[in-house]
Amino acid sequence: xxxxxxxxxxxxxxxxxxxxxxxxxxxxxxxxxxxxxxxxxxxxxxxxxxxxxxxxxxxxxxxxxxxxxxxxxxxxxxxxxxxxxxxxxxxxxxxxxxxxxxxxxxxxxxxxxxxxxxxxxxxxxxxxxxxxxxxxxxxxxxxxxxxxxxxxxxxxxxxxxxxxxxxxxxxxxxxxxxxxxxxxxxxxxxxxxxxxxxxxxxxxxxxxxxxxxxxxxxxxxxxxxxxxxxxxxxxxxxxxxxxxxxxxxxxxxxxxxxxxxxxxxxxxxxxxxxxxxxxxxxxxxxxxxxxxxxxxxxxxxxxxxxxxxxxxxxxxxxxxxxxxxxxxxxxxxxxxxxxxxxxxxxxxxxxxxxxxxxxxxxxxxxxxxxxxxxxxxxxxxxxx
Amino acid sequence: xxxxxxxxxxxxxxxxxxxxxxxxxxxxxxxxxxxxxxxxxxxxxxxxxxxxxxxxxxxxxxxxxxxxxxxxxxxxxxxxxxxxxxxxxxxxxxxxxxxxxxxxxxxxxxxxxxxxxxxxxxxxxxxxxxxxxxxxxxxxxxxxxxxxxxxxxxxxxxxxxxxxxxxxxxxxxxxxxxxxxxxxxxxxxxxxxxxxxxxxxxxxxxxxxxxxxxxxxxxxxxxxxxxxxxxxxxxxxxxxxxxxxxxxxxxxxxxxxxxxxxxxxxxxxxxxxxxxxxxxxxxxxxxxxxxxxxxxxxxxxxxxxxxxxxxxxxxxxxxxxxxxxxxxxxxxxxxxxxxxxxxxxxxxxxxxxxxxxxxxxxxxxxxxxxxxxxxxxxxxxxxxxxxxxxxxxxxxxxxxxxxxxxxxxxxxxxxxxxxxxxxxxxxxxxxxxxxxxxxxxxxxxxxxxxxxxxxxxxxxxxxxxxxxxxxxxxxxxxxxxxxxxxxxxxxxxxxxxxxxxxxxxxxxxxxxxxxxxxxxxxxxxxxxxxxxxxxxxxxxxxxxxxxxxxxxxxxxxxxxxxxxxxxxxxxxxxxxxxxxxxxxxxxxxxxxxxxxxx
Numbered sequence: 016x017x018x019x020x021x022x023x024x025x026x027x028x029x030x031x032x033x034x035x036x037x038x039x040x041x042x043x044x045x046x047x048x049x050x051x052x053x054x055x056x057x058x059x060x061x062x063x064x065x066x067x068x069x070x071x072x073x074x075x076x077x078x079x080x081x082x083x084x085x086x087x088x089x090x091x092x093x094x095x096x097x098x099x100x101x102x103x104x105x106x107x108x109x110x111x112x113x114x115x116x117x118x119x120x121x122x123x124x125x126x127x128x129x130x131x132x133x134x135x136x137x138x139x140x141x142x143x144x145x146x147x148x149x150x151x152x153x154x155x156x157x158x159x160x161x162x163x164x165x166x167x168x169x170x171x172x173x174x175x176x177x178x179x180x181x182x183x184x185x186x187x188x189x190x191x192x193x194x195x196x197x198x199x200x201x202x203x204x205x206x207x208x209x210x211x212x213x214x215x216x217x218x219x220x221x222x223x224x225x226x227x228x229x230x231x232x233x234x235x236x237x238x239x240x241x242x243x244x245x246x247x248x249x250x251x252x253x254x255x256x257x258x259x260x261x262x263x264x265x266x267x268x269x270x271x272x273x274x275x276x277x278x279x280x281x282x283x284x285x286x287x288x289x290x291x292x293x294x295x296x297x298x299x300x301x302x303x304x305x306x307x308x309x310x311x312x313x314x315x316x317x318x319x320x321x322x323x324x325x326x327x328x329x330x331x332x333x334x335x336x337x338x339x340x341x342x343x344x345x346x347x348x349x350x351x352x353x354x355x356x357x358x359x360x361x362x363x364x365x366x367x368x369x370x371x372x373x374x375x376x377x378x379x380x381x382x383x384x385x386x387x388x389x390x391x392x393x394x395x396x397x398x399x
Numbered sequence: 400x401x402x403x404x405x406x407x408x409x410x411x412x413x414x415x416x417x418x419x420x421x422x423x424x425x426x427x428x429x430x431x432x433x434x435x436x437x438x439x440x441x442x443x444x445x446x447x448x449x450x451x452x453x454x455x456x457x458x459x460x461x462x463x464x465x466x467x468x469x470x471x472x473x474x475x476x477x478x479x480x481x482x483x484x485x486x487x488x489x490x491x492x493x494x495x496x497x498x499x500x501x502x503x504x505x506x507x508x509x510x511x512x513x514x515x516x517x518x519x520x521x522x523x524x525x526x527x528x529x530x531x532x533x534x535x536x537x538x539x540x541x542x543x544x545x546x547x548x549x550x551x552x553x554x555x556x557x558x559x560x561x562x563x564x565x566x567x568x569x570x571x572x573x574x575x576x577x578x579x580x581x582x583x584x585x586x587x588x589x590x591x592x593x594x595x596x597x598x599x600x601x602x603x604x605x606x607x608x609x610x611x612x613x614x615x616x617x618x619x620x621x622x623x624x625x626x627x628x629x630x631x632x633x634x635x636x637x638x639x640x641x642x643x644x645x646x647x648x649x650x651x652x653x654x655x656x657x658x659x660x661x662x663x664x665x666x667x668x669x670x671x672x673x674x675x676x677x678x679x680x681x682x683x684x685x686x687x688x689x690x691x692x693x694x695x696x697x698x699x700x701x702x703x704x705x706x707x708x709x710x711x712x713x714x715x716x717x718x719x720x721x722x723x724x725x726x727x728x729x730x731x732x733x734x735x736x737x738x739x740x741x742x743x744x745x746x747x748x749x750x751x752x753x754x755x756x757x758x759x760x761x762x763x764x765x766x767x768x769x770x771x772x773x774x775x776x777x778x779x780x781x782x783x784x785x786x787x788x789x790x791x792x793x794x795x796x797x798x799x800x801x802x803x804x805x806x807x808x809x810x811x812x813x814x815x816x817x818x819x820x821x822x823x824x825x826x827x828x829x830x831x832x833x834x835x836x837x838x839x840x841x842x843x844x845x846x847x848x849x850x851x852x853x854x855x856x857x858x859x860x861x862x863x864x865x866x867x868x869x870x871x872x873x874x875x876x877x878x879x880x881x882x883x884x885x886x887x888x889x890x891x892x893x894x895x896x897x898x899x900x901x902x903x904x905x906x907x908x909x910x911x912x913x914x915x916x917x918x919x920x921x922x923x924x925x926x927x928x929x930x931x932x933x934x935x936x937x938x939x940x941x942x943x944x945x946x947x948x949x950x951x952x953x954x955x956x957x958x959x960x961x962x963x964x965x966x967x968x969x970x971x972x973x974x975x976x977x978x979x980x981x982x983x984x985x986x987x988x989x990x991x992x993x994x995x996x997x
Contacts, residue, residue: 274666
């Protein structure tokens with residue numbers, strides 16, 4: 016499922032769907048496709064919608080991953096259940112459903128495929144979370160699910176077992192989804208169908224103990240990047256140039272044709288996309304720099320995301336560290352988030368970027384300005 | 400222009416050949432046919448695309464040849480479709496190219512029964528005369544010697560578990576597979592089965608048997624090296640887009656990153672295309688002659704300005720079919736640059752050969768590794784755009800201009816015409832082209848809306864100046880190719896010298912109002928058409944133009960490459976107009992992807 020818009024990840028999702036946000040130099044969705052392919056599945060249907068051209072152009076017919084990829088279009092984002100319905104013409108018999116924005120290990124897909132089941136049973140992977148209230152909290156009896164509560168909040172969790180978002184279904188699920196009512200938000204959620212199936216005692220759980228990460232908030236981009244560099248390794252592309260005196264830590268991934276200037280320092284957990292230019296004496300740590308961006312001489316970028324083809328002027332400092340951030344009316348306290356500079360943003364020299372800043376795409380920032388909070392796309396920021 | 404394929408091996412031949420023909424349809428699709436060769440020969444052919452053929456459910460034949468045709472001689476009819484046979488239906492021939500002397504040969508074969516108007520049909524009848532049921536290769540060799548013109552042919556005959564293929568001036572490649580031997584006009588036809596290929600040379604005759612391919616030239620055995628194709632032919636599938644053309648428009652950022660990859664050093668102002676042009680040749684070079692056809696010609700016009708302005712060398716751009724080496728030139732100090740996506744464009748190859756015969760060095764700028772242009776030119780640079788299937792060229796235009804932009808910097812530096820700072824600046828802009836095109840693609844909805852507003856117009860005019868002029872011509876060419884609407888491109892300044900008479904309220908004008916396109920001067924032309932009531936769509940980086948435009952499509956700041964980015968809007972506009980009009984976008988009527996006949 017890769018049709019969603021991901022509004023909580025604005026401005027990064029203004030120009031790409033959430034599953035196409037790159038971490039460790041590949042889109043999140045590519046990790047999902049790889050995990051599915053590694054589990055031995057070679058027929059993949061991507062349910063696409065918002066900005067689907069980005070996904071289609073990237074994955075094509077799936078040949079580069081050794082799988083057949085086809086596309087089901089969800090024209091309007093009417094919920095995860097609705098998304099699954101769009102795939103109906105493409106599937107026949109048993110199939111597995113996953114989220115396109117959650118990176119999991121191939122093992123969980125195999126577990127779901129191999130789970131013992133009777134015809135009409137659904138299989139749901141469950142896992143333990145320290146913050147169960149943010150997810151679908153599942154109550155189980157043996158391998159049967161007995162209840163699922165969607166995002167009950169920090170105090171309403173009946174258990175620490177949550178829905179991992181990997182399901183095994185067969186064709187009968189489509190009827191179950193159709194029988195559900197549209198929720199108060201106008202969406203048809205896959206979890207409503209699960210609710211129905213649970214009440215009929217036909218949902219089996221498999222316990223997944225592996226790693227998983229997903230992109231919910233902007234600051235997750237930085238932490239998920241660190242996770243994938245840790246799991247999948249990092250390296251410097253052959254066509255990249257590292258000038259003398261530059262120091263590049265092990266956990267740094269550098270894309271093709273990138274250039275790292277003299278005496279620059281790349282601390283751990285940094286990803287530089289293709290064609291990125293890092294100037295002399297620049298310092299980056301715990302940061303994701305999308306393809307084509309330029310980090311000028313002497314700039315400092317910490318705990319941050321720099322969008323595609325964005326420019327960070329000389330001696331500009333993204334301070335990094337913890338911030339309190341309000342997204343869509345929800346207050347998030349003390350998240351590690353230096354900020355995000357949107358795609359094609361042009362930030363002048365000597366700009367100070369306070370923790371938690373969200374600079375919109377295509378914004379222009381005058382030299383010497385100080386940035387804080389959320390700034391709309393295409394804004395021109397002058398020094399106050 | 401046709402596509403041919405042959406297979407002989409251990410598997411059933413029908414699906415192999417039918418599938419291969421699908422992948423060759425970009426070469427032409429007005430009729431198709433297959434000959435299955437088992438104990439007897441069965442021919443299936445008709446007008447239309449491969450899917451229109453009435454084929455048997457299955458066939459045990461393990462040897463077959465197939466053809467997808469593009470009419471040159473004779474109308475597309477069932478009888479004119481290939482394969483063609485001899486009088487007894489024992490010999491089947493598929494052919495790509497033209498046999499110039501077929502009329503005199505046909506006169507000699509007066510006692511043979513001909514069933515079509517094609518030049519090809521003389522070939523099976525000549526083979527019938529030469530063949531006694533024994534060595535088919537020898538018979539084909541003797542017939543090929545009598546043919547004038549350009550051709551690639553595949554021959555099979557009843558009772559022979561083999562295919563004989565011959566090549567002169569039309570492309571032909573053989574594939575060495577585990578389940579048999581393949582031959583085709585182009586690699587994608589059989590890449591699902593094998594990636595090990597050999598390119599045949601002019602005069603080669605190849606005999607394919609299930610486990611071997613033997614090649615002779617002039618009767619002597621020759622060895623053609625086996626190469627492994629690493630590119631990805633399946634990228635040639637549509638990947639969720641409704642049309643190849645739209646897919647290819649959207650692939651431009653990715654394709655151009657490939658074009659640029661590893662070839663520029665913006666810090667030091669250097670571009671390197673691995674050309675090995677000696678400095679003592681480049682420095683005193685007096686003229687570059689660019690020869691090309693269609694969209695490639697427009698890329699050549701763009702390059703002319705770049706080369707003249709930044710490499711300080713005189714450049715002429717010639718439509719390939721009009722090219723002659725004319726007076727006042729020193730061939731030793733002339734470089735002929737042939738720009739051809741396929742590397743097989745007959746007109747362009749012809750022009751390149753003329754230049755070469757006159758003593759000029761030749762440089763091929765092409766997308767196709769191993770193509771005739773690449774093999775015949777003294778130097779070759781690949782544009783690395785990946786396979787392009789849509790008949791209307793889109794990403795290859797952008798990749799050609801970007802490649803020629805790199806060439807400009809390389810030559811400009813070597814000729815000491817371009818300062819390091821200026822070279823850095825140009826290269827930085829080239830590097831930013833993919834990102835700027837992505838931003839343009841992100842605004843597709845606005846273009847679609849404009850197309851909806853104007854799709855029913857009487858005609859469309861495109862205007863531009865300087866670098867915007869070739870883009871205006873290219874925008875008009877795209878629109879006419881795929882929408883069949885009347886479209887013309889003009890230099891802005893020319894409007895008042897005639898074309899303005901065509902402008903009415905029902906003829907939208909699309910203007911390239913960007914840097915590199917003299918936007919202030921062009922704005923005056925916009926005002927001229929506006930006062931005649933024509934609606935104006937502007938691809939613009941000139942903020943002051945807004946108030947004169949009915950639709951404004953914003954172009955990112957990119958100096959002389961802004962018109963190249965604006966062109967992407969024009970591609971999308973053509974696509975959406977054609978879609979609204981229900982046209983066959985990937986296969987416009989009367990057109991083929993690469994034109995291998997004169």
